[in-house]
Amino acid sequence: MTLWQIILAASIAVLAIKLLGYLVPPRVLEKPAAARTAELVTVALLSALIVVQTVGAGQGLVLDARLPAIGVAAGLFALRVPFILVIVAAAATAAALRALGWAA
Amino acid sequence: MVDVPLDETAARKEALKASVAVGLAVAAYGVSFGALAVASGLTVWQACVLSLVMFSGGSQFALIGVIAAGGVAAGPAAIAGATLLGLRNGLYAIRVSPIVGPGFAKRVVAGHLTIDESTAVATAQAVPSAQRVGFWATGIIIYVGWNLMTLAGALLGNLLGDVSAFGLDAAAAAAFLGLLWPRLKSLQPVAVAVGAAVVAVVLIPMVPPGVPVLAAALVGVVAGLAAARRDRA
Numbered sequence: 437m438t439l440w441q442i443i444l445a446a447s448i449a450v451l452a453i454k455l456l457g458y459l460v461p462p463r464v465l466e467k468p469a470a471a472r473t474a475e476l477v478t479v480a481l482l483s484a485l486i487v488v489q490t491v492g493a494g495q496g497l498v499l500d501a502r503l504p505a506i507g508v509a510a511g512l513f514a515l516r517v518p519f520i521l522v523i524v525a526a527a528a529t530a531a532a533l534r535a536l537g538w539a540a
Numbered sequence: 541m542v543d544v545p546l547d548e549t550a551a552r553k554e555a556l557k558a559s560v561a562v563g564l565a566v567a568a569y570g571v572s573f574g575a576l577a578v579a580s581g582l583t584v585w586q587a588c589v590l591s592l593v594m595f596s597g598g599s600q601f602a603l604i605g606v607i608a609a610g611g612v613a614a615g616p617a618a619i620a621g622a623t624l625l626g627l628r629n630g631l632y633a634i635r636v637s638p639i640v641g642p643g644f645a646k647r648v649v650a651g652h653l654t655i656d657e658s659t660a661v662a663t664a665q666a667v668p669s670a671q672r673v674g675f676w677a678t679g680i681i682i683y684v685g686w687n688l689m690t691l692a693g694a695l696l697g698n699l700l701g702d703v704s705a706f707g708l709d710a711a712a713a714a715a716f717l718g719l720l721w722p723r724l725k726s727l728q729p730v731a732v733a734v735g736a737a738v739v740a741v742v743l744i745p746m747v748p749p750g751v752p753v754l755a756a757a758l759v760g761v762v763a764g765l766a767a768a769r770r771d772r773a
Contacts, residue, residue, distance in 0.1 A: 457633020473764025480760030505710035530707030
């Protein structure tokens with residue numbers, strides 16, 4: 437599998453899901469079980485992605501500047517700081533810790 | 541002259557304001573996607589195709605994250621992860637479908653623009669005409685902005701080289717947290733989030749990149765089915 441094939445296959449799949457949603461009658465959402473399971477799958481995926489993106493390094497676990505950065509982000513989200521400012525603050529935290537040599 | 545109630549005009553104006561605020565903030569964030577994408581081994585064009593065709597930030601970051609960790613060998617897991625994370629867009633599509641209304645071409649374009657933000661702004665409006673304004677304005681602003689900023693970020697990433705010096709890897713983690721945060725409104729999603737995180741940490745050293753995320757998704761499936769059973773009982 438080439439990188440282009442991966443990109444095109446995933447892109448078409450994600451786009452197809454969006455389009456398929458328009459073929460489904462809205463009353464399907466009145467069945468709460470399916471909607472709730474889909475919501476919980478999204479929660480599980482996002483949580484796992486946070487973990488992988490924060491402490492993952494290939495097939496290993498690494499504690500570095502990303503961990504304090506995500507801590508800062510969590511604190512700011514709790515304070516209802518706007519999305520884009522939190523992202524910038526998280527990046528700045530990791531960048532500063534690395535520039536100071538306090539974290540890898 | 542068509543008689544439009546004054547408060548409806550005001551509602552449409554409010555929807556447009558919300559669209560611009562949300563749209564510009566999210567679009568700006570496309571820079572970090574472009575830069576991280578080239579750092580993960582994609583070309584500038586590959587980064588741009590993802591933003592043009594896939595056009596779903598979470599899925600795009602999920603895909604390049606797996607590629608960065610596992611390379612082309614992790615392709616199937618990368619595709620599966622991006623696709624699963626894109627399932628929520630299908631739910632959004634069902635929800636905004638009545639707002640968009642009939643017309644094949646219109647619905648195809650709307651489908652492409654159906655993401656977290658366009659759905660959120662649209663469904664937050666009370667009046668149907670304001671819902672339409674919210675959906676289309678948010679979707680179009682983000683589509684144009686996200687793609688321009690992806691290109692800028694990819695070109696910039698090529699110049700910068702090491703994007704971790706700018707903390708862009710941490711920015712991606714924070715972005716996922718931003719998507720997760722509003723979903724943690726009750727005990728059940730919090731428990732699922734914790735369970736999924738534990739599964740991911742345990743599996744990272746044991747299985748190929750991309751697989752921990754897929755395995756963690758099962759936590760959500762199991763919790764959803766268990767809740768449905770409880771409801772029936």
